Amino acid sequence: MIDIRTLREDPDRVRASQQARGEDPALVDAVLEADRRHRHDLTEFERLRAEQKTVGKQVAQASGEEKSALLAEVKDTAARVKELDRSQAEAAQERERLLRRIGNLVIEGVPAGGEEDFRVLDTVGQPRDFTADGFEPRDHLQLGELLGAIDMARGAKVSGSRFYFLTGPGARLETALLTLALQRAHEAGFVQLGVPTLVGEEAMAGAGFLDAHADEVYRLEADGLYLTGTSEVALAGYHADEILDLTDGPRRYVASSTCYRREAGAHGKDTRGIIRVHQFQKVEMFVYCRLEDAETEHERLLAWERGMLDAMELSYRVIDVAAGDLGGPAARKYDCEGWVPTQGRYRELTSTSNCTDYQARRLGARERDPNRSGTRPVATLNGTLATTRWLVALLENHQRADGSVRVPAALQPLLGAEVIAPRE
């Protein structure tokens, strides 16, 4: 949620941001209208309420005839107060409802436009030339089956489409990847958290996943709980409604968790293999820091992601995601996309968002304001350090003509092997 005060004082800035996102700038005026109504009724309510309290005290002192007279007088006020409180609250709710629909203020420099309007910031490595290598690359599922690493058929038998088993070397490769990510985060000073993946409505909404992504979320009707599509939800909720002390620098957390996504709008897309599945593992970084440090911190998160991709010896590109493709809470988002040989294109492997104070305001994660009395929202950022999807890039890019797959040096000690060989 953006700051209502920014919207009051500088509505043009908000309109411009909406425009860049391809969203409705008229929403700004609707919020302002509801805000005016709210403040008018609130002022009136407070004035009458003060009066009611004063008379109420007199009632307590008085007796007999004087008391009945006062009672008669204040009874009317009480009814008016109740009425105004209702309309004030109603206007506040309307303002809130509209305000929540406005996305975060896009940071200057973010390309305007939609999904295709991203800017490429960097490209690392070359897409592997299999013609030069003299063989036709197998896709990750062919390799997975050849190596005894992925079993889609049994996944479907047990749970349906977009479910899978990782088997033997596949499961071990995933574990090694996640472990390395956690190790590297630990060495960088992150505090590791074990997190709930089943959360209440408050946490889900606070992180912003019940707005645009509501269809993507698994909901357990009987218990009023939601399965999280990323540990960001739990990590964002961790310090909800708290006043943090950030004088010693940012709070950095990392968590590995199972992620659940309905993929409701993805019928027929990426149906083969484990590119797009209902359940996967992810190591996620999450940072609470001061607003003025957020952009620097965002660069750091990106650097940690790139370090991990480099260690996997993958070729990838870094993109500055366009405003229209950001999602509500993000003010800027960098994706790292790994090369997938059999698709001949780059696919998202990591994503890091700077949510500035947008998510924190809704969550109530604050700090003492260094410039004045009171508190102010902190900034939150998140980023991916590893996911199950990385197996696709690892298998396809490091495959050899005989169907075996070379293990990147960084994973070899964890896996205890330099090569994953086909089953006999």
Next chain:
RNA sequence: GGAGGCGUCGCCUAGUCUGGUCUAUGGCGCCCGCCUGCUAAGCGGGUUUGGGGCUACAACCCCAUCGAGGGUUCAAAUCCCUCCGCCUCCGCCA
């Protein structure tokens, strides 16, 4: 699953039966000042959060806030209802 207890402004705590004197008590901690070779002690003051008015985003004034939400009442921490969380006991099950 059954029975009971509890939830107060950082922590502990008074207040709830018997609604108005609660502008929520006291202690601890913390902050500022005084005193003082230094520290400690002592003394004085301050110390929830959110919002509105007015403004320099100060000071000041006001409203809300006693787990959350409703209700009763002129008036609710206090009475009634619903929900949430924690604890104890019993049962059941690993």
